[in-house]
Amino acid sequence: MELDPVIHAPTRLQIVSLLAAAEEAEFAFVRDTLGVSDSVLSKQGSALENAGYVHVRKGYVGKRPKTWFKLTDRGRAAFTAYVANLQRIVSPSGLNVVQEERGQPAGRPL
Amino acid sequence: MELDPVIHAPTRLQIVSLLAAAEEAEFAFVRDTLGVSDSVLSKQGSALENAGYVHVRKGYVGKRPKTWFKLTDRGRAAFTAYVANLQRIVSPSGLNVVQEERGQPAGRPL
DNA sequence: AAAGTACTTTCCATACTGGAAAGTGGTTGT
């Protein structure tokens, strides 16, 4: 019934939302897509890892180190629950916010 | 493109969402519905008033003072924009979050 | 050897939050 504070913080919400859409995302891609600094992404990425929501993989591309982020199952579940909670909070407004399957747009989206 | 921080804070999001559904709501009703303390509702209500999002009306019911909150037009617009921004942020996930008209539920809601 | 890449950590200064408690202005009870 609460809004998971790990996910709710704007920067982390954006990170998680982005990861929810992708299999795995590179550090630099996430950083540039969201327009955050290295230090912020590093710190928030670690926060999500500590919460068990994101898996951080380190590897190489050629000889250059790279870092990838990926949502864990738990992270995906937490995100889903978060979105459901948001809906419950926001929906009394009469704006009926619903989730639907991919590729099946509802009529008259905003 | 940003998530309005005035609305994003969990307590205020709940207040605004509740007010978006009602014409006007009593202080005690909001406080008890959200389960917050007097001081928190008073402070966050003022914050929303200072932002121009909520109108605070004081009056009497019999001889007892009462306070009502009501979203201003600006507050409603800010809330609508906030929800739209959330959708943009969350939607890359493949969970397609849309707004629709009242009373026209989408197929297969979660 | 110097410079660069890809982050990570530390430092810092600034918010923001909520709970507790005290305060305000008026009303009810004895």
Add this chain to the structure above:
DNA sequence: ACAACCACTTTCCAGTATGGAAAGTACTTT
């Protein structure tokens, strides 16, 4: 009249979180 209560409002406080800047780490490239 005086204490107690109601409906909030304000003040006090203490803990948490954030982000930017800058320094640090561990290579690799020039």
